[in-house]
Amino acid sequence: MNTIFKIAWRNIWRSKKRTLLTVSAVFLAFVLALFMRSMQFGSYDLMIRASVNGTGDLQLHKSGYWENKGINESFYYNGTLTDSLRRIKGVKTIIPNLQTYALISYGKQTKGVLIKGIDVQAENRQINLSGKIVRGQYLSSGDNGTIIGDRLAKFLKADIGDSLVIMGQGYQGASAYALVPVRGIFHMPSPEMNNSLMYMSLVTTQNMVNPYAPGLLTGLSIFLNKSSDLNEIRSKIEKAAGDEYETVTWRTILSDMLQTIKADNISGQIMLMILYIIAAFGIFSTELMMVMEKRKQYAVMVAVGLQKKKLVLVSVLETLMVSIVGIAAGLLLAVPVLEYLNISPIPLKGAMAEMYLQFNIAPALPFSMEPHIFISQISIILCLSLLSSLYPAYYLYKLNILKTFRS
Amino acid sequence: MSIIKAEGIFKTYNETSVPVHALNGVDLEINNGEFMAIVGPSGCGKTTLLNITGGLDLPDKGKIFIDGTNLGGLSSKELIDFRLHNIGFVFQASNLIPVLTVKENIEFIMMLQNRPKAERDGKVEELLNAVGIIGKADYKPGQLSGGQQQRVAVARALATNPRYIIADEPTANLDSASTRELLDLMAEMNEKYGTTFVFATHDQRVMDRAKRIVTLEDGKITGDKTISK
Ligand SMILES: Nc1ncnc2c1ncn2[C@@H]1O[C@H](COP(=O)(O)OP(=O)(O)OP(=O)(O)O)[C@@H](O)[C@H]1O
Numbered sequence A: 001m002n003t004i005f006k007i008a009w010r011n012i013w014r015s016k017k018r019t020l021l022t023v024s025a026v027f028l029a030f031v032l033a034l035f036m037r038s039m040q041f042g043s044y045d046l047m048i049r050a051s052v053n054g055t056g057d058l059q060l061h062k063s064g065y066w067e068n069k070g071i072n073e074s075f076y077y078n079g080t081l082t083d084s085l086r087r088i089k090g091v092k093t094i095i096p097n098l099q100t101y102a103l104i105s106y107g108k109q110t111k112g113v114l115i116k117g118i119d120v121q122a123e124n125r126q127i128n129l130s131g132k133i134v135r136g137q138y139l140s141s142g143d144n145g146t147i148i149g150d151r152l153a154k155f156l157k158a159d160i161g162d163s164l165v166i167m168g169q170g171y172q173g174a175s176a177y178a179l180v181p182v183r184g185i186f187h188m189p190s191p192e193m194n195n196s197l198m199y200m201s202l203v204t205t206q207n208m209v210n211p212y213a214p215g216l217l218t219g220l221s222i223f224l225n226k227s228s229d230l231n232e233i234r235s236k237i238e239k240a241a242g243d244e245y246e247t248v249t250w251r252t253i254l255s256d257m258l259q260t261i262k263a264d265n266i267s268g269q270i271m272l273m274i275l276y277i278i279a280a281f282g283i284f285s286t287e288l289m290m291v292m293e294k295r296k297q298y299a300v301m302v303a304v305g306l307q308k309k310k311l312v313l314v315s316v317l318e319t320l321m322v323s324i325v326g327i328a329a330g331l332l333l334a335v336p337v338l339e340y341l342n343i344s345p346i347p348l349k350g351a352m353a354e355m356y357l358q359f360n361i362a363p364a365l366p367f368s369m370e371p372h373i374f375i376s377q378i379s380i381i382l383c384l385s386l387l388s389s390l391y392p393a394y395y396l397y398k399l400n401i402l403k404t405f406r407s
Numbered sequence B: 001m002s003i004i005k006a007e008g009i010f011k012t013y014n015e016t017s018v019p020v021h022a023l024n025g026v027d028l029e030i031n032n033g034e035f036m037a038i039v040g041p042s043g044c045g046k047t048t049l050l051n052i053t054g055g056l057d058l059p060d061k062g063k064i065f066i067d068g069t070n071l072g073g074l075s076s077k078e079l080i081d082f083r084l085h086n087i088g089f090v091f092q093a094s095n096l097i098p099v100l101t102v103k104e105n106i107e108f109i110m111m112l113q114n115r116p117k118a119e120r121d122g123k124v125e126e127l128l129n130a131v132g133i134i135g136k137a138d139y140k141p142g143q144l145s146g147g148q149q150q151r152v153a154v155a156r157a158l159a160t161n162p163r164y165i166i167a168d169e170p171t172a173n174l175d176s177a178s179t180r181e182l183l184d185l186m187a188e189m190n191e192k193y194g195t196t197f198v199f200a201t202h203d204q205r206v207m208d209r210a211k212r213i214v215t216l217e218d219g220k221i222t223g224d225k226t227i228s229k
């Protein structure tokens, strides 16, 4: 066994140049794969985390809300329920909100927007809204004003202190009207949000939607300490809330984004396959050449008493060793560099930045150091190299020693 | 006492358009401790016969016994194991494993037999002295002369004390000094340990040293003489 190992290891270094060439192919494919995957998963992860930071790990709605998102599927704030949800282990924060669509106008301009009625303090803690104000100020608690996106302000030709007219659908067929002064103008990375989003305090929104009985909510955004506890906590929440309510997790809320990620992931995998097939072919041809060149010495080994299955091991070991050397060299280079890029992401510009902007994420390229990236790439290479050794191993298994001696 | 018994051996190669009858009914008995050469013109079947008596090949017809074991009754795995434990081999050339050192080459068969390290070390030392390769234990075969390589191959064959060693043209690539040294060595092993040696050879220098000469012609034994020295 030991001897077989020795023979395999020394064999691969007998033709140094050829082996180094094959090792380089493995090395290159591996490093490229690691960078690609690390970058992909890093950006997916950041996209998701940033988005979940806004939406919550899950949301509680009145049953049927998620289907229609109508103002009539809203519910009245229930302090007892909220308190009991807060007491569930693993729940970090619960933020109530009331969202509705409405037309707003100022002067001659009119536009449909999404109005988010928010808990001014809590929302600010969660997504740092006040930090995004470029003119004027953020809302104070119970404020009867609004903050709007910079593009929207430009479109309406409205500025700080101007009052906007809101016309929308109120609760249960009523109409919703309000006149709200602009307190501040924000700028977010996403043009979409700058264009058609406005924030108001929860109280002001509730008064607008149903002035006779304020207190309506469309949802509670629930944030967890650990996102891995999601399923367990979700069922506890559903039990506590009862049939009148429904929950949706971030996976549903962000399903469009997850689809985009999935498609991107598949295209990445196809690229990698091509890369790996080239490397595997390199391993295969090197190994086959090596085995064929050395068939005389293998025939002698079998003649003097080496079982064929051990000979097969030589070929398997040789391909594995070449791959492992390539992998080791790859790790030596990739781990420190990726670690660095993990800590200090590369800022992005241009077209690449656009995709990130759409998800309201600062365009900087983070690299993931998730172990599964390394584990899966290493296993793929090892599997492929085992596969590449199949034919050379078969060749050795079928080696006819007398014919080999005669040739 | 006979160590090898070949009975009515036929061997035909069908790979070419005209079948080649390499052996046509060979009966041969080799006794323990013999130092024997199989001779004859090129293509007469020496290598074929040697391979069959060494368990490297099986006859189409006839039986071959080594120490009473019928080789035809063994599976290919068992045959490899039988060779490992009973027969030593010295081939014409490129006998050694190029990536292993002289010491590792000599040890190779002992390793396959799972002999303990202490025994291996002792044996290597002894054999290196016996075959006159001193101070080159850590050389690779490529760093030795042809004669030295053949001596290492003999050392490897002897390492496990097989009762029987076959050697096909062991001197074919050697100069006369190396040939003489190699033959001296094998003759000495034959005397000292009683190891049976069977050669296939064209080499007059080998025939001169053999104690028995079997002549093959067209796949048949046409002569068998024992030389008393
Ligand atoms: N694998 C094979 N396929 C076809 N023919 C073979 C094969 N092996 C041997 N032969 C033929 O069988 C005959 C005997 O061959 P063998 O090698 O035994 O002769 P030899 O006496 O050892 O010859 P030499 O002295 O040249 O080594 C030859 O005619 C040879 O061509």
Ligand SMILES: [Mg+2]
Binding pocket: B046, B047, B048, B168, B200
């Ligand atoms: Mg021959």
